[in-house]
Amino acid sequence: MNNNPIQPELKELMKGSLPQMDTTLQRDLWPQVEARLGERKRRVVPVRLKWWEWALAAGDLGAAYYAPEAIPALLYHI
Amino acid sequence: MTSGRNMDCALALPELRAVNGQPDELLERFARGDEAAFEELFRAFQRDVYAWIVQIIRDPGVAEELTVETFLRVHRSRQRFDSTRNFASWARRIAVNLAISHLRKNRPEVPSEEAALANFGAWQADSAVAGDIQEKVRQAFAKLPAPERAVAALAYIEERSHEEIAVSLAVPKGTVKSRLFRASRLLRKHLAKLGVTP
Numbered sequence: 001m002n003n004n005p006i007q008p009e010l011k012e013l014m015k016g017s018l019p020q021m022d023t024t025l026q027r028d029l030w031p032q033v034e035a036r037l038g039e040r041k042r043r044v045v046p047v048r049l050k051w052w053e054w055a056l057a058a059g060d061l062g063a064a065y066y067a068p069e070a071i072p073a074l075l076y077h078i
Numbered sequence: 079m080t081s082g083r084n085m086d087c088a089l090a091l092p093e094l095r096a097v098n099g100q101p102d103e104l105l106e107r108f109a110r111g112d113e114a115a116f117e118e119l120f121r122a123f124q125r126d127v128y129a130w131i132v133q134i135i136r137d138p139g140v141a142e143e144l145t146v147e148t149f150l151r152v153h154r155s156r157q158r159f160d161s162t163r164n165f166a167s168w169a170r171r172i173a174v175n176l177a178i179s180h181l182r183k184n185r186p187e188v189p190s191e192e193a194a195l196a197n198f199g200a201w202q203a204d205s206a207v208a209g210d211i212q213e214k215v216r217q218a219f220a221k222l223p224a225p226e227r228a229v230a231a232l233a234y235i236e237e238r239s240h241e242e243i244a245v246s247l248a249v250p251k252g253t254v255k256s257r258l259f260r261a262s263r264l265l266r267k268h269l270a271k272l273g274v275t276p
Contacts, residue, residue, distance in 0.1 A: 010234065015235060017211070018231075020236055021133050021236070022138075
């Protein structure tokens with residue numbers, strides 16, 4: 001069995017049908033990278049809270065409203 | 079620094095050690111989040127990264143986009159980068175993974191005869207292979223699975239050695255050979271269905 005996976009007749013067909021790529025980069029890509037990095041920094045990640053976190057916050061606010069003397073204790077446990 | 083090198087040699091092994099040959103102060107600064115160090119590394123390696131990608135993707139526009147994406151990922155992962163490691167190998171792995179995954183997601187359309195003429199008309203006119211056969215070979219090539227397509231492009235079209243392909247794709251040499259065997263078998267099968275017998 002032929003141990004060389006390169007098959008000359010297939011190579012000839014491939015080379016005759018698909019050109020070698022020009023590997024020279026035609027322009028400086030730094031401006032694109034800089035712009036994308038800037039976009040990423042400007043993008044504000046929205047804070048997403050689960051329903052029970054909202055419920056807990058509402059409970060704390062309620063407790064602070066009806067029992068203001070509990071505020072120091074609530075602050076202590078934050 | 080690596081800028082201004084001959085890109086025909088972009089896959090050659092010694093090129094990979096360009097940054098490790100220097101004191102790794104630049105890499106330490108990069109890993110600490112120094113933006114100037116990142117820009118310096120970008121300028122040193124953008125041509126190499128583009129050359130690695132374009133030979134796999136075979137589309138200059140997409141290769142530019144993926145080069146930008148590679149460096150965005152490099153930037154995002156900089157705190158995890160170990161500055162004693164080889165930057166080029168790390169960047170190459172990211173670039174090649176992106177390129178292969180792009181090939182997986184986007185099976186290339188076979189260019190029409192007009193598009194092919196517009197892209198490489200002069201080259202095509204010089205080719206010894208008849209136009210209709212070229213079209214069928216391009217169709218058969220486009221049908222290959224992504225890893226086999228990458229290996230076939232590097233071996234058959236770019237004429238890279240097995241060692242160079244193994245380094246380029248960060249896979250063992252045995253894997254290159256087996257993928258190339260599979261690519262050749264599939265190419266023959268697809269070509270036979272199209273009435274071409276190599």
